[in-house]
């Protein structure tokens with residue numbers, strides 16, 4: 001058999017397998033009847049699309065598109081070179097300007113999406129510290145988001161503490177939670193670590209769910225105060241301090257933008273510091289790191305704590321924005337989403353994580369009408385990504401100039 | 408020869424319930440090259456890992472510069488001048504060559520001194536300088552071994568523990584590596600404990616040698632006497 005026909009046979013096999021997966025989902029009905037029409041109608045659309053993609057892939061492998069792709073790849077390479085050689089502020093300044101003016105030319109819905117993206121950027125960057133830099137798989141990350149959210153919710157409800165004063169408390173409590181979860185898991189590696197962190201994430205959610213007297217259980221906590229600021233204002237000719245409650249969405253946008261920028265700067269500084277280097281060494285080879293004088297235990301604990309801090313801050317914001325928290329927001333699927341952003345964007349890469357959050361939050365909004373098939377598309381995209389860009393959308397590219405470019 | 412720098416007194420070690428070291432006693436004096444030879448699984452790597460505290464000694468004591476380091480955490484040893492080049496090199500594959508070297512000086516706070524030692528390392532291994540921005544994992548086996556040694560040198564060790572530096576290298580490259588080891592010993596006065604499969608080279612380099620068999624020291628002597636020993640010849644030197 002030639003190579004070519006083998007490939008087509010594999011393709012046919014894959015499509016047959018897909019049908020076998022699809023049919024039980026669409027063809028077996030609750031009343032026990034079996035049909036094939038629905039499954040088939042969905043299947044042939046997917047198969048056709050896959051066939052189309054596959055033919056294109058084969059053709060491009062055979063070099064049919066070289067006329068187009070050659071100049072194109074030269075162009076992207078050129079762009080990459082220009083990007084690498086020009087100073088970073090040339091891109092950061094327009095980006096920041098865009099982010100700052102965003103609420104002026106967008107509607108409520110777009111702002112809402114942007115706030116979501118920014119929350120997930122904070123979460124992704126926090127998780128990136130643990131997974132991307134230190135190489136510890138954490139499947140329960142969302143627990144810290146929950147700790148932050150409930151901390152602010154309770155402080156606001158019971159003590160009327162302001163959002164700004166609560167932030168450090170949320171960060172500190174999340175860090176403590178990070179250490180508590182990190183401590184017993186630090187001696188584990190790989191699979192065990194994944195399972196235990198998953199378990200801890202669920203424990204936090206279930207405790208929140210069942211501790212009625214503190215958290216009001218599944219009903220959640222209502223009436224959380226939005227953030228407010230005190231601004232000087234003129235009133236009847238005298239200068240008074242006035243409290244402005246930041247209820248508007250655009251205010252919220254600016255708060256989370258500030259939080260995200262803070263997170264980016266902090267994670268970047270950590271990344272390029274001695275601590276970041278130690279984390280990377282641990283990720284690469286724990287024993288070797290220890291032999292080189294890295295206290296792996298302390299640095300791993302620190303990674304958990306730092307990751308948790310960013311999750312906790314994002315959580316506090318979440319509570320302030322929704323003005324309502326309930327355990328439902330902190331399920332495993334959220335942890336999985338954040339992890340997917342980090343992996344999709346590029347482990348250990350800050351722009352990668354930002355792109356990942358953008359892709360996984362904003363794109364589903366764009367494709368709203370396919371909501372039903374979101375998970376299917378999601379899985380497909382992940383599989384394709386694994387094949388074409390296994391290192392992520394924007395892989396961490398460090399060519400060892402690190403110590404120099406930090407000055 | 409100077410004072411004793413490292414001493415193992417009846418050290419045993421276990422992996423779970425399997426005992427892999429049985430009351431090992433050995434001694435290394437300042438400025439010496441001492442070699443440990445033995446078959447696969449004899450416990451050579453375990454001995455070095457136990458010295459560094461990665462494997463905990465279940466019995467006996469380990470003295471470094473006269474003080475017990477049995478309960479010292481492994482990460483403090485480089486700062487005390489004791490550094491290991493582990494078996495299989497174990498460089499950091501996704502860090503660049505210079506970042507790998509910087510990791511060797513992790514505990515040091517004297518940035519200028521580190522920079523100076525870095526250029527020293529590059530002079531010792533010019534090929535590493537050519538590849539300084541390349542990721543460690545993309546180096547060849549021989550280059551990785553040089554990087555592993557250079558990385559350990561970045562801690563300015565008084566004593567180096569080397570675990571099979573010739574593993575998987577061509578004879579020519581091994582010779583080069585061993586020559587550098589000899590130079591480090593002679594020029595910088597670094598004490599060296601060398602674990603080797605290649606008993607011939609190891610014993611020609613070393614002052615003294617220990618022979619390990621199933622976790623026990625079965626013989627210790629001057630290196631040239633070991634080389635002349637008919638039993639050793641038969642078992643480790645191939646005839």
Ligand SMILES: Nc1ncnc2c1ncn2[C@@H]1O[C@H](COP(=O)(O)OP(=O)(O)OP(=O)(O)O)[C@@H](O)[C@H]1O
Nearest residue numbers: 422425427445446447448449450451452453454604
């Ligand atoms: N992590 C481990 N877990 C369990 N047993 C181990 C472990 N590492 C080593 N051993 C066992 O301890 C014994 C000594 O191993 P060690 O690695 O010290 O041998 P070695 O002399 O260095 O051999 P080689 O020349 O092949 O490197 C072996 O029987 C080995 O199976």
Ligand SMILES: [Mg+2]
Nearest residue numbers: 451452453494
């Ligand atoms: Mg060994």
